[in-house]
Amino acid sequence: MPELPEVEIVKQSLKKKIQHKKIKKVIVSNRNLRFKLHKNFEKILENRFVKKVLRKSKYLILGLDNSKYCIIHLGMSGTIHLMDKTKNKNTNLSFYQSPILPKKHNHIEIFFSNFKIIYNDPRRFGYFFIIKNKLELEKFFLKIGPEVLSKKLNFKYLKKKLINRKKNIKNLLLDQNFISGIGNIYSNEILFYCKIHPNKIGFKITNKEIKKLLYFSKFVIKKAIKYGGSSIRDFKNIKGSIGSFQLEFNVYDRENKKCLIKGCNGKIIKKFISNRSSFFCNICQK
Ligand SMILES: [Zn+2]
Incomplete structure (x- = not known):
């Protein structure tokens, strides 16, 4: 998709x-x-x-x-x-x-x-x-939630939206009425950077984690745009469905591989959460 x-x-x-x-x-x-x-x-x-x-x-x-x-x-x-x-x-x-x-x-x-x-x-x-x-x-x-890169997606909005939410954070990130523009691939990457387990329940997300979610959501999406933008200029870098940009992923499609965080001995786990494949480090992400 x-x-x-x-x-x-x-x-x-x-x-x-x-x-x-x-x-x-x-x-x-x-x-x-x-x-x-x-x-x-x-x-x-x-x-x-x-x-x-x-x-x-x-x-x-x-x-x-x-x-x-x-x-x-x-x-x-x-x-x-x-x-x-x-x-x-x-x-x-x-x-x-x-x-x-x-x-x-x-x-x-x-x-x-x-x-x-x-x-x-x-x-x-x-x-x-x-x-x-x-x-x-x-x-x-x-009708749809604020876009991930827009200023409307800020601390106040997320804090208000997460109170009383019983859905897990992975599910919420994919909910286009909650935030629009995050799909499955990047939700995995965002949660990895934030060190948040995809199954963590919305209302249990701390203020510190909300700040991380805001920062890394924008960071990951901007980085992907930048990377995609550079590969589109040179079609020689594109090999069908395996674009070279995928080498940039930390967790997505890296099942059983070693976590890339220095000093972490964890490995990447693949698990279906709310019917979507989730990739996360078994040690870093709590
Ligand atoms: Zn790790």
Whole structure:
């Protein structure tokens, strides 16, 4: 599942390419994504300039010059590909999956003057939403929790939200109404840096731990963006699903390996917590 850093990289690449450009044509091959595509989707986008390319949490937002917005969520397996007229081999704007455009499941094509972007999604959990104006856009995002990198995610907010919570912290970090933008991979990394056991109950998190959670949530996500950003510039570093950025992980996918903290003799345990694979050090994380 694409996580926030991946969506941010897609946004940066899209922005460079399509901001201030005119959409010439839209071809839809399959309207049945997670939610059915708006019946006038093509008409709303065609002949409009893309004024802005934004990202909020894991949503991409295209601001059009008719004051409408197109929200894109990549779901579980959505990818956006860029195809120049020169047809370069590497088209994927993401860095998790294969850099090459698959033959199947290309649902939406958006044409600009000398290139097109293609939305590919084998599992079709992703979706495109049309939002009619800025007010509606704000309303849409009121429903989800503050984004991990936003100033709204602060000590006061977390303290208030953790009082009386009986869910474990791992579960809470993944709850998009609690904080938006943290997925499974990075929740493991954040809890490792904080030295908090993923099963620790929300209301038992101390003030000191809240401060660590705030600091390391932002730290881990920013680091991932920086790392992803550097690998996207050179496609040679990307080898299908095993991007080189994964070497940076401390706990994720490191089952039975030695803890990387100097002087710790612990090893990384993998355990399913609330149905998600959790990786943590059996000594550091309490
Ligand atoms: Zn350790």
